[in-house]
Structures are given as C-alpha cells and as structure tokens.
Amino acid sequence: MNTDHRIVVLGAGYTGLFSAIRLAHRTRRTGVKITLVNPSSRFVERLRMHQIAAGQELAEHRIPDLLAGTGVTFVQGTATAIDPEARRITVDGAETLGYDTLVYALGSSTDTGKVSGADTQAFTLNNPQIAGRFAARLTEVAASGGTVTVCGGGLTGVEAATEIAESQPGLNVTLISLDEPGGMMGAKARAHLYRALDRLGVTVETGARVTKVLPDAVELADGRLVRSDLCLWTTGVKVSPLAADAGIATDDRGLILVDATLRSVSHPEIHAIGDAAAIRLAWGRIHGTCQSGLPTAQYTADTIARLVRGKAVKPFRFGYFHQPVSLGRRDAVIQFTRADDTPRRMHLTGRSAVAYKEMVSASPLTTYRLSKRMNVTTIVSKGGRATRKPAA
Ligand SMILES: Cc1cc2nc3c(=O)[nH]c(=O)nc-3n(C[C@H](O)[C@H](O)[C@H](O)COP(=O)(O)OP(=O)(O)OC[C@H]3O[C@@H](n4cnc5c(N)ncnc54)[C@H](O)[C@@H]3O)c2cc1C
Structure with missing residues (x-):
C-alpha cells in the first residue's frame, strides 16, 4: 500500500x-x-x-x-x-x-449557446445565483400579469413550469417543447403530468422549435412569436x-x-x-x-x-429504476422504469408521489452524512438483462 x-x-x-x-x-x-x-x-x-x-x-x-x-x-x-x-x-x-x-x-450545465438570444435574454437553472435573479424578476412580471416562457419540455422544464405556475397563480406560463413533455413515461403517468399542467394553467406548445429569444417574445421555427416577458431556458447540455x-x-x-x-x-x-x-x-x-x-x-x-x-x-x-417528477409542491408523478429507463406499468401520483420525490431530493445529503461512518449503498438496480441494444 x-x-x-x-x-x-x-x-x-x-x-x-x-x-x-x-x-x-x-x-x-x-x-x-x-x-x-x-x-x-x-x-x-x-x-x-x-x-x-x-x-x-x-x-x-x-x-x-x-x-x-x-x-x-x-x-x-x-x-x-x-x-x-x-x-x-x-x-x-x-x-x-x-x-x-x-x-x-x-x-x-444548460447550453444557451445554440439558439440566438438564449445566452443574453434567457435565465437558466445553472446555479443558485442565476435562479435567484430569475425569481426576483418573476415577482415583477407576476405583478404586471405578464407571461413567462419555459423553453424545453424535458423533466426539468416540466418541474420548473409547474413550480412557477403554482407559486405565482396570476402569471401566464407557457411551456415550449419540441418533444412531448413526459414523452418517455407510460401513458397513465404522462396523462397525470398533463392534468397537472392543465390544472395549474400552463399553456403547452409541443412540436415547437425555438429559433430566437427576444426581450419580449420567443420566436418559433414556424415564424410565430410567443409573448415572453421572462424566459427560462432548460434545454441542451454542455x-x-x-x-x-x-x-x-x-x-x-x-x-x-x-x-x-x-x-x-x-x-x-x-x-x-x-x-x-x-x-x-x-x-x-x-x-x-x-x-x-x-x-x-x-x-x-x-x-x-x-x-x-x-x-x-x-x-x-447500473440500471435505471424510476423517473421522479415534482409538479409543484403539492403534486408529483413517479414513473417506475426498466434498467434502460423505459417505463414499467407501475407509477405513483398524488401525496405518496410528493413524499417519494422529497425523499429522493433529500437522500444525497443523508447519504453523505451516513457515509462518513459506514458504506451506504445507493445502487437500487444493477441493470439485469439488456433491454435494448447498446446505442450506436
Ligand atoms: C432543475 C434540475 C432538476 C433535476 N432533477 C433531477 C432529478 O429529479 N433526478 C435526477 O436523477 N437528476 C436530476 N437532475 C440532474 C442532476 O442534477 C445531475 O445529473 C447531477 O447534478 C449530476 O451530478 P454531477 O456531480 O455530475 O454534477 P453537478 O452536480 O453539476 O456538480 C458539478 C460540480 O463541479 C463544479 N465545477 C464545474 N466546473 C468546475 C471547475 N472547472 N473546477 C472545479 N469545480 C468545477 C460545479 O461547480 C459543481 O459543483 C436535475 C437537474 C436540474 C438542473
């Protein structure tokens, strides 16, 4: 040694x-x-x-x-x-x-370099300082009954749109996504996710590619302009x-x-x-x-x-086990998955899903504290049989 x-x-x-x-x-x-x-x-x-x-x-x-x-x-x-x-x-x-x-x-981190204006006009969730500045602007925009766009309908975009809509009920929130939000989930879990977006008044623009972020609008590939007093960018990784x-x-x-x-x-x-x-x-x-x-x-x-x-x-x-998604503080949906992250039949919604998601979010800090004294196991699923051919 x-x-x-x-x-x-x-x-x-x-x-x-x-x-x-x-x-x-x-x-x-x-x-x-x-x-x-x-x-x-x-x-x-x-x-x-x-x-x-x-x-x-x-x-x-x-x-x-x-x-x-x-x-x-x-x-x-x-x-x-x-x-x-x-x-x-x-x-x-x-x-x-x-x-x-x-x-x-x-x-x-989220990549704002691929779409014109995203780096200068949009906020991201890349660190607490930027997220905090977004929150400060959110209060001003909500006070004037303005519109917030969340670009990217992945799970991060869904979590952000629902959290924002729940916290500021007077605000118009539009979720803009090329792919269907929750598209990787099973039909029942996805339907719950859509019901939550609908209940919270989030407008969903699916199949929409953002080509430009402007100070007061988001431009789509089909030429339409979506009003946007404040834009949160959640798509693309670098x-x-x-x-x-x-x-x-x-x-x-x-x-x-x-x-x-x-x-x-x-x-x-x-x-x-x-x-x-x-x-x-x-x-x-x-x-x-x-x-x-x-x-x-x-x-x-x-x-x-x-x-x-x-x-x-x-x-x-390693194999995936779940897709836990918060839908504001009072709702959530958990899709259980196969090792390759494709959905199983089982899913959770409502209060038990909220408790489950909170447990997931809190678990890293608990793991760190316990790991000082013992070997804590974080691997829930080791993968089992291959369910999909390796990606090309
Ligand atoms: C809003 C949001 C919600 C999410 N929700 C989920 C979820 O529910 N479930 C889930 O499984 N995943 C979720 N994710 C994804 C998850 O957060 C990431 O997969 C995870 O953070 C990756 O961990 P990491 O340690 O690789 O990177 P990070 O947690 O990003 O840590 C990287 C660290 O490196 C530091 N660093 C960067 N550059 C340097 C440098 N040059 N020198 C020194 N340090 C540097 C950074 O400051 C940071 O502290 C979510 C992500 C976001 C943004």
Missing part, C-alpha cells in the same frame, strides 16, 4: 462530494491524501434549483461542514487546466495540485472543455470516454463520474441524472480504494 497516494477530486456536486467522502471512509487509516476542488463553498442541490427559481428559500449546506471529520482537504477554486502527463491541476490559473489519481466530476483541452479522450460532446471500470480510455489514472462521463452499458448509454451519478461515485470510490490496495476490480453495473 502506497501511503503517499494523492487523490484529487474535481467538482463537489452530487457525485464529486460523495466520492470524496466515501473514499475517505474506505481509505481511512491508510495515509491516502484526498483533496476536493470546487468554485463555491456552498453545496448546490441541483435537484431543487427550480424551487429557487420559483422564489423558495432553500437551506444552505456548506461543503467544509459536510466534509467535517473526513480528513478531506477542501480547496475553494476553479480548476483551469489539467496536465495529464505531469499529473497536475492548475486552480484559478495559479495554484497547482499534483495527483496520482484524479476523479473528474465537473458535471454539466460540459466543461477542460478534459478535451488537456488531450484526455472525450466523445463529441466533451464527455470523458471511459472503460468498464469508469477509467479514462486514454489516461487510466483518471476516473470520470456523473454527468461528465460517457458511460455505455449493455442496455445503452447512461444519460446525466443524479440517479445514475451517485452509483458512479460510489463505484469509483470503492474501485480506487481497491486499486490503492493492489486489489482487482469488477466492471460498473
């Missing part, structure tokens, strides 16, 4: 924080040094970002407090470069950190260019290409987890969720702990 082994974890979102805490527990009393790097000392609960956008105040969780007692060193800063040959990270363009093992957990810039093998989206043990195919001392990793399993490709991210963090912490001890490791296995 090499007791001088240095592990740097980049990013203290859902996966980076979990992997650092679990690694500390799995390598305790070994002398392994773990450093966690993140721009902010506040832990961002991305799962609740739509609640901030709707004007709710969330509890603040500080990363140093969550790390207390683990022995992990926290560095507040932004990683600005990786030198994989020298095994060195530059933080804020100045400080350097050497590593023997790197955990790359830089996540993803990742940090850091890995690609460093010459680490990535896919065409910039996600790190990994092998069956979630190690970079070009630099095996680099482990990629969460939204920043391109992970392919027997049934297809993992898409970025907390549900899949936490198991990648758990697996990677355990894998590194084994590798440091010179032990063999097994390949990563």
